[in-house]
Amino acid sequence: xPGSIQSIERAAAILRLLxxxxxxxxxxxxxxxxxxxxxxxxxxxxxxxxxxxxxxAHAAGPYRLSDDMAGLGRNRLHANxxxxxxxxxxxxxxxxxxxxxxxxxxxxxxxxxxxxVFRVDLASRRRSAQxxxxxxxxxxxxxxxxxxLLAFEPAAARSIVGRELPSLTYRTITDRVALYRELAAVxxxxxxxxxxxxxxxxxxxxxxxxxxxxxxxxxxxxxxAKDRICDERGRPRPTLIAHVVRAGRDISRELGHGRGL
Amino acid sequence: xxRRYVAALDQGTTSSRxxxxxxxxxxxxxxxxxxxxxxxxxxxxxxxxxxxxxTVQRVIRxxxxxxDADACEIVALGVTNQRETMVVWDSSTGVPVHRAIVWxxxxxxxxxxxxxxxxxxxxxxxxxxxxLVTYFSGAKLRWLLDSDPALAxxxxxxxxxxxxxxxxxxxxxxxGVQGGVHVTDVTNASRTMLMNLETLDWDDTLLRIFRVPRSxxxxxxxxxxxxxxxxxxxxxxxxxxxxxxxxxxxFGHGAFEAGEVKCTFGTGGFLLLNTGTRIAHSTHGLITxxxxxxxxxxxxxxxxxxxxxxxxxxxxxxxxxxxxxxPSEIETLAAQVPxxxxxxxxxxxxxxxxxxxxxxxxGMIVGLTSFVTRSHIARAVLxxxxxxxxxxxxxxxxxxxxxxxALVVDGGMTTDNxxxxxxxxxxxxxxxxxxxxxxxxxGAAYAAGLAVGYWPDRAALRRHWHVAAExxxxxxxxxxxxxxxxxRKAVELAIAWGTR
Numbered sequence: 001x002p003g004s005i006q007s008i009e010r011a012a013a014i015l016r017l018l019x020x021x022x023x024x025x026x027x028x029x030x031x032x033x034x035x036x037x038x039x040x041x042x043x044x045x046x047x048x049x050x051x052x053x054x055x056x057a058h059a060a061g062p063y064r065l066s067d068d069m070a071g072l073g074r075n076r077l078h079a080n081x082x083x084x085x086x087x088x089x090x091x092x093x094x095x096x097x098x099x100x101x102x103x104x105x106x107x108x109x110x111x112x113x114x115x116x117v118f119r120v121d122l123a124s125r126r127r128s129a130q131x132x133x134x135x136x137x138x139x140x141x142x143x144x145x146x147x148x149l150l151a152f153e154p155a156a157a158r159s160i161v162g163r164e165l166p167s168l169t170y171r172t173i174t175d176r177v178a179l180y181r182e183l184a185a186v187x188x189x190x191x192x193x194x195x196x197x198x199x200x201x202x203x204x205x206x207x208x209x210x211x212x213x214x215x216x217x218x219x220x221x222x223x224x225a226k227d228r229i230c231d232e233r234g235r236p237r238p239t240l241i242a243h244v245v246r247a248g249r250d251i252s253r254e255l256g257h258g259r260g261l
Numbered sequence: 262x263x264r265r266y267v268a269a270l271d272q273g274t275t276s277s278r279x280x281x282x283x284x285x286x287x288x289x290x291x292x293x294x295x296x297x298x299x300x301x302x303x304x305x306x307x308x309x310x311x312x313x314x315x316t317v318q319r320v321i322r323x324x325x326x327x328x329d330a331d332a333c334e335i336v337a338l339g340v341t342n343q344r345e346t347m348v349v350w351d352s353s354t355g356v357p358v359h360r361a362i363v364w365x366x367x368x369x370x371x372x373x374x375x376x377x378x379x380x381x382x383x384x385x386x387x388x389x390x391x392x393l394v395t396y397f398s399g400a401k402l403r404w405l406l407d408s409d410p411a412l413a414x415x416x417x418x419x420x421x422x423x424x425x426x427x428x429x430x431x432x433x434x435x436x437g438v439q440g441g442v443h444v445t446d447v448t449n450a451s452r453t454m455l456m457n458l459e460t461l462d463w464d465d466t467l468l469r470i471f472r473v474p475r476s477x478x479x480x481x482x483x484x485x486x487x488x489x490x491x492x493x494x495x496x497x498x499x500x501x502x503x504x505x506x507x508x509x510x511x512f513g514h515g516a517f518e519a520g521e522v523k524c525t526f527g528t529g530g531f532l533l534l535n536t537g538t539r540i541a542h543s544t545h546g547l548i549t550x551x552x553x554x555x556x557x558x559x560x561x562x563x564x565x566x567x568x569x570x571x572x573x574x575x576x577x578x579x580x581x582x583x584x585x586x587x588p589s590e591i592e593t594l595a596a597q598v599p600x601x602x603x604x605x606x607x608x609x610x611x612x613x614x615x616x617x618x619x620x621x622x623x624g625m626i627v628g629l630t631s632f633v634t635r636s637h638i639a640r641a642v643l644x645x646x647x648x649x650x651x652x653x654x655x656x657x658x659x660x661x662x663x664x665x666x667a668l669v670v671d672g673g674m675t676t677d678n679x680x681x682x683x684x685x686x687x688x689x690x691x692x693x694x695x696x697x698x699x700x701x702x703x704g705a706a707y708a709a710g711l712a713v714g715y716w717p718d719r720a721a722l723r724r725h726w727h728v729a730a731e732x733x734x735x736x737x738x739x740x741x742x743x744x745x746x747x748x749r750k751a752v753e754l755a756i757a758w759g760t761r
Contacts, residue, residue, distance in 0.1 A: 088699055094696060118696075118727070135678075197298070247549075
């Protein structure tokens with residue numbers, strides 16, 4: 001039996017350590033925790049960074065596991081693939097709700113719109129006054145689309161650690177504790193809403209999209225004027241929530257969720 | 262509360278789908294299953310009709326299961342299908358006597374060249390509205406009967422039945438050997454080269470040209486109208502409509518009026534212009550076809566610009582080149598470069614269809630240099646669809662005498678944002694996708710629902726149509742002109758290569 005390879009054992013120990021740590025760790029912390037020489041630790045970390053398992057927010061900054069590492073073994077669903085699978089169900093959601101429907105994914109540290117279906121516009125029937133937003137970014141903490149990603153996608157949740165939550169309106173949740181409380185409610189309820197939080201008079205409702213294994217890979221939602229999305233007391237309308245949650249389930253089913261592993 | 266849905270069965274070139282729609286034309290459930298493609302020789306494309314029927318049975322059951330719906334909740338089923346693909350089967354056993362010959366198949370090129378030496382080409386164009394090319398079914402049937410004298414004898418004895426896929430599916434749905442109805446509709450029959458566009462019946466002159474016994478042909482019915490009731494895989498659903506897939510798409514857009522147009526991007530690409538009750542003949546390479554017919558009304562006609570290879574080229578990149586793993590990956594790859602790097606792909610796999618109708622043309626990739634990467638090729642693959650669309654839109658504009666101000670699109674390729682932007686760029690008009698991209702299935706559902714009174718009239722359906730996305734042209738005109746000239750040159754080369 002061949003002997004075990006020491007550098008692989010040490011690399012594995014670093015990965016375990018980073019996986020268990022809530023916060024990124026500095027070089028000295030890591031070398032002390034594993035009782036390794038600083039030079040050896042640095043060499044291991046730079047190789048792990050080269051292969052994409054470990055990353056630094058900035059050069060000379062602390063280390064953490066990369067998003068790739070978190071998704072290792074999962075086939076990452078590409079935004080273009082997702083759009084083609086979600087198309088029919090997003091159309092159905094836009095048709096049922098009468099509002100603009102959007103699908104978003106967490107990519108490169110941001111919530112990116114992967115698909116957009118225009119709102120039903122009875123005023124301009126054969127042309128549209130709306131513009132496609134596919135490829136644009138929405139704020140993670142101030143939209144329902146973003147909150148679902150924060151609530152269910154570990155890489156998204158980690159991306160806001162230590163970052164300021166910018167205020168976009170007087171209703172934007174900028175307090176981290178308040179945001180975490182809200183995300184817990186999103187996990188419990190299976191849907192998120194944001195009212196007046198990303199812009200005045202704008203509201204959205206969103207629900208997770210899961211892959212075959214149950215992992216949240218995207219989010220689907222509707223967005224529109226506050227008085228259409230919400231009732232007179234400013235709460236999202238239950239029928240619209242039901243449409244969004246159903247669309248999330250339908251797209252998840254399209255991706256194999258609930259059809260057996 | 263009693264729910265009521267309409268089902269559409271879309272038997273396509275690569276897969277069969279069953280989609281359920283509610284009263285507002287919104288999708289309730291979809292089930293899809295692919296079937297195998299057979300390429301036994303260069304230019305030959307075949308399907309196993311028995312496999313297709315088996316997949317049809319499965320997707321109908323699965324769609325009902327997914328919606329948790331019983332057959333009694335389905336008010337009607339509309340059948341739409343890949344057109345021109347034909348099969349012959351034994352009427353007493355229900356077993357196909359050969360693999361189905363697919364619309365893309367070019368085996369009849371020599372046979373057609375022979376027929377073309379007589380005055381048949383003129384007769385066919387005048388009576389069927391079609392050019393003498395391998396695309397259509399009649400010559401495929403003649404080829405089959407020529408391929409085996411025993412088959413020709415059995416056909417003469419009345420033992421064999423012919424059908425396009427609508428006919429094969431409907432015969433099986435309604436009982437097969439136990440009382441299945443042997444019918445087709447005017448849209449599918451208009452693609453056989455055997456039907457007269459004015460009488461809407463099989464044409465004796467055309468039957469003589471192709472030496473086809475009338476006894477094996479199905480009865481031609483209206484598009485909208487119940488032809489029978491299902492027996493298998495679930496009993497009791499009225500079959501309310503049969504309609505070829507491209508005509509179904511036009512119907513699904515609610516394009517019931519003369520002058521309305523749509524373009525579908527699927528395996529192939531198809532531009533259809535409704536010409537009303539007038540049989541228009543193109544002078545720029547479009548073909549004349551039947552758009553639909555309601556029971557008791559005159560037929561509505563259309564001019565069509567057919568592109569044999571659009572999404573099919575992307576599938577070829579996946580299956581034969583292994584350039585990509587999924588069709589949507591072509592967009593990811595193509596988006597990595599700002600232009601095609603001088604590379605052009607002419608996808609003349611089945612010759613070139615509209616507006617060229619060059620059966621002999623063969624596909625080519627031109628402009629290769631060391632600079633060209635797989636991303637450039639991916640981009641050229643998508644551009645091939647955009648430029649082909651430009652060619653058929655130019656033909657349509659020339660026939661109509663005034664340019665279209667926008668293009669309404671549907672089909673699976675409309676999920677490709679980059680491609681839709683390219684189409685807007687090369688046409689220099691906005692490209693508009695309606696809220697239901699599955700317009701083919703929606704059109705079949707509309708037709709079947711109208712047949713049983715689920716919807717009161719056509720106006721009610723037009724109110725379902727909404728804009729879901731719009732792409733605006735943003736290309737520098739000088740670049741467009743330069744690249745159009747390069748594309749046209751590449752097409753000339755593909756035609757020249759085929760006639761070498």
